[in-house]
Amino acid sequence: MKGGFGRLPGFRSIRGKLMAAVVVCVLAPALLTLLLFSSLAEDAVQRQAIANAENAMKLTGASIETQLGDMLTIANHIQLNPDMTGYFKRYVRFGSEQPDPVGKFAAGSRILQQLESLSAVGDRSYISILLTDGTVFTNYSTDEFHPRRFREEAWFGELQSFIGLQSYWIPTSPTVFLYEKKNSPYQLSVARTLRLDDSTIYGYVVVTTMESRLRVQFEKVAQERRVLLVDEEGTVLSGPELSDIGSAQLARVRPADAGVPASVVVREDGGKRLVTEMRLGINGWSLVSVQPYKEAIANISQIFNRVFLAQLLLFVAMLALLVGIIRRLTYPLVHLGKAASAVQRGNLEMRTGVRGPDEIGRLGILFDQMLDRVQDMIREISAGQARKRLAELAMLQAQINPHFLFNVLNSIRMKVLRSGDADSAKMISSLSRLLRMTISREEAAITLHEEIELLRHYVELMNLRQKEGADLVLDIDADAFLVPVPRFILQPLVENALLHGLSRSGGTVRVEARLEAGGARLLLRVEDDGAGMDEPSLEGLRRRLEEPRPQEASAAEASIGLSNVGERMRLMYGEGFAIEADSSPGRGTSVTMRVPLPAARPAE
Secondary structure, X not given: OOOHHHHOHHHOOHHHHHHHHHHHHHHHHHHHHHHHHHHHHHHHHHHHHHHHHHHHHHHHHHHHHHHHHHHHHHHHHHHHOHHHHHHHHHHHHHHHHOOOHHHHHHHHHHHHHHHHHHHHOOOOXXXXXXXXXXXXXXOOOOOOOOHHHHHHOHHHHHHHHOOOOOOEEEEEEEXXXXXXXXXXXXXXXXXXXXXXXXXXXXXXXXXXXXXXXXXXXXXXXXXXXXXXXXXXXXXXXXXXXXXXXXXXXXOOOOOOOEOOOEEEEEEEOOEEEEEEEEEOOOOOOEEEEEEEHHHHOHHHHHHHHHHHHHHHHHHHHHHHHHHHHHHHHHHHHHHHHHHHHHHHOOOOOOOOOOOOOOHHHHHHHHHHHHHHHHHHHHHHHHHHHHHHHHHHHHHHHHOOOHHHHHHHHHHHHHHHHHOOOHHHHHHHHHHHHHHHHHHOOOOOEEEHHHHHHHHHHHHHHHXXXXXXXXXXXXXXOHHHOOOEEEOOXXXXXXXXXXXXHOOOXXXXXXXXXXXXXXXXXXXXXXXXXXXXXXXXXXXXXXXHHHOOOHHHOOOOOHHHHHHHHHHHHHHHHHHHOEEEEEEOOOOOEEEEEEEEOOOOOOOO
C-alpha cells in the first residue's frame, strides 16, 4: 500500500492493514447505523414527548372543563328550572303588589334553599340573580358584596346581546368577596340573561368561582410543565403563579378544533421549548402548556440513551474481540515474517515451527522444508566445490610443464629408434600422442572424431603391452563424427573391455556410434567378445551404474570406470542420459549410452 494506512508505521504489516480494514469496515457501518438510529430516535423521542404532553393536556383540560362546567350546570339549572323562572317572572310582573305576601316569602325561601343546594355540590360557587326590578337572590350575604355592583362593570352592557343558553365568560378579575380575598385574590364568572317569551330581559344570572380553585389543578402538574389558562387574545387567566395572571402568553399553537391538543417545538433564547395548546369547548378559552424540551424528553431520551450506550458498548466489545481474533490468527504470519528476516540475515538454522491444518500452517511446513532443502543444497554445493578444487589442483599438478615432458619423451623415442628398437619407439610415440591429447587440451568437450583418435592411440599402446593384440572395430555414422562429446567417455569403456572383458588377451572390441530420434540423441555402444558375466555380477554392475558409489566399489574394479562415466554424464545431461549394460557368459559384454543432443553443450 503506497498511500493511506500504508504510510503509517503501524499499518505497514499485514496484521496492521488487516486490523485497519476490519476497523474501517466495521466502524463505518456501525457509525452510520448509530447516526441513523440517533436521528430516528430523536424523531421518535419528539413524537413521544408531544404525545405525552398532549395526553397530559387532555387530563388537565378535563379537570378545568369539569370545574367550569359546574358553573354552567348551575346557570343551566337556574335558567331551565320552571319553578324558579316562573317565580322570577311573576315577581317581576307584579312587583310589590303581590296579593300573597306569605306565598311570595315562601317562594323566595325555596329559591334561596335551591341556590344553597346548588353551591353545596363540588367547589363552592357564588350565585347572583339580579331581576330588572332591583330584586336580588344570592347564596351569600349581600353585606359582603351586593350584586347590584355588577351593573357597574364594563362587561355588563355586553350581556344585552346574549340570548337563550348563551353565556358570557368574564375574564379573571379581582375578588369582590372579602372572605375569599385572602386565599384567592382573583375570581372567574359566567353570566346569562333571563328573558320572557317575547325575549324581554327580566333578570341576570352570574355564577362566580375563585381562580384559586383552578390554580390548584395547575399546581398538580409536574414542576417542569407550566400550564396556563388564556383567553382568545392570549391573556393569562389562571396559572400556577399569581404573577402570571394578566400577562400575555406569546408562544401559542392555536389549535383549530376544540378538545384536540396541538404541539410545536419552538426555539427561544433559553433553548428549545415544547408548547402544547388545547382550546376548551366550553367557552373558547385555551390551556397552554410550556416546558423545556429537554425536560419533556428526559425520561424517553434516557431510555434511548441507555439503548444507545448498550449498543456502543457491545460494538466496542465485539470490535475488541474481533481485533483479538485477528491478532491470534495473524500471529503465525508475524512469526513467519520474523523467521524470514532471520534467514535474510543469514541464520539458516531458524525454523518457524508453525503448524496447522489451514493455509498458514501448510505455509509454515513448506517454509521449514524449503530451509532444510536449502541447507542440503548448500552442503551439496560446498562438497561439489571442494571436489572441483581438488580436481583442478590435480589437473594443475598433471599439467606441470607438459611441453618439457613431451620433449623428453620425443628425445627418448629418437634414441630408442636409433638403437634399432622400432616397437619401443612406436610405443613411446603412441604414449606421447595420448598424453598430448589428455594434458594439453583444456576443452571439456571434443568432437567424437577426436575421441575416436584417442581410442586408436590407446588401443595401439595397450596392444604393445600385451602378448596378444586386440582388434578395434569402428562402426561410426558419418553424421556422428562432428557431434561434441565430453572427453574420455569411451576410453574407460574400452579399457574395461580390454582388461576385464578380454582379460588382456586377443579379441575384438567394437565401438558403435549413430544418431537416433531424428538427430535428437546419440547412441554410443562398446562391445567385446570376451568371457562375459553371470547374472549376479551383471545385476551388481547395473545397480552400480544406476546409483554410482565409487568409494564402495573398490572390490569391483571393473565397474569403477563405468560408474565414473555414468556419474559425469548424468551431471552434464541430467535425467535425459541413460546407460545400460548387457552380458551373458561366453558371449561378451556390451555397454550402451544414449546422450540427449538438444540439451545445452556440456559446461566447461
